[in-house]
């Protein structure tokens with residue numbers, strides 16, 4: 001027979017006394033009683049020990065010796081001597097109305113955080129729905145605790161589609177100084193974003209010096225009106241994306257005009273990728289198509305030299321001079337395919353050049369995006385926006 005205090009130590013839960021244990025092939029049931037016989041009334045806070053009734057209750061606990069383990073306790077209800085209200089005793093190892101011990105839920109949470117609800121469910125012998133629910137509960141609680149934002153100088157505003165191929169965009173606000181996700185918003189409209197930022201303390205807003213945004217006018221205007229000390233920086237990656245779109249149009253047109261359709265096979269990425277990243281095969285394809293079309297060759301070379309503006313300049317003055325020279329080149333060579341892009345450049349010039357004041361790197365945002373993709377792919381059983389939001393903030397808090 002196991003000694004009582006030995007088992008009490010083994011199960012290591014506070015405030016309980018061991019009564020009995022039942023060990024089966026794949027389960028262990030531990031019967032316990034609560035130590036404390038005097039409880040404070042939950043309404044008037046006076047002590048009472050007047051027992052009304054008991055209800056047996058079972059809590060799933062961490063596995064013991066490779067078996068699913070359960071804590072069974074007779075949960076007592078007390079009556080207050082003073083105000084006569086009744087209340088159920090509270091336990092230190094489990095929250096009211098839960099069926100799991102706190103430490104079991106914390107392990108489920110950790111597992112969900114790293115893997116999926118489905119995997120966690122099967123590992124802990126619970127449904128994936130339950131695993132997801134436990135995860136969400138703890139993550140939300142943690143978010144509440146972390147609601148005071150640490151000061152930051154650089155934030156990013158990005159948007160991502162919740163579902164692949166759909167236009168259901170959500171806005172992800174990141175703290176690039178502290179490498180955290182501040183929040184995920186359902187609405188990317190100007191008014192919604194403004195209202196959201198109005199909830200930030202004045203001190204927090206004034207501390208922000210740079211905001212990395214994509215080329216979306218409403219974001220710029222929100223930054224200007226809500227963050228008086230901040231400069232909006234047009235994200236370099238998005239600028240490049242715009243140019244690549246224009247280049248791709250040129251490629252399509254050159255292909256249409258070409259007599260030899262064979263050489264255009266797999267040409268898209270050979271043209272769009274950074275030259276130094278090309279495989280040998282892509283380099284060959286690229287050379288062929290550039291030989292075929294003079295127009296495309298010009299556009300291609302301009303794309304590569306545009307990249308150089310950001311890569312080779314490290315101060316605003318040289319960056320500005322190079323950008324202006326590049327724009328002039330377009331006009332001189334009359335590269336019609338890039339005119340719309342030049343218009344964007346002129347419209348966003350100030351914000352693009354702000355890049356040289358603060359090297360806002362999109363590295364962290366890229367990391368967040370990758371994680372988001374992973375979350376979406378694994379689905380986690382979290383289909384709705386609130387769950388999605390909780391998960392992203394929790395992963396980067």
Ligand SMILES: [Zn+2]
Nearest residue numbers: 041044080083
């Ligand atoms: Zn009372």
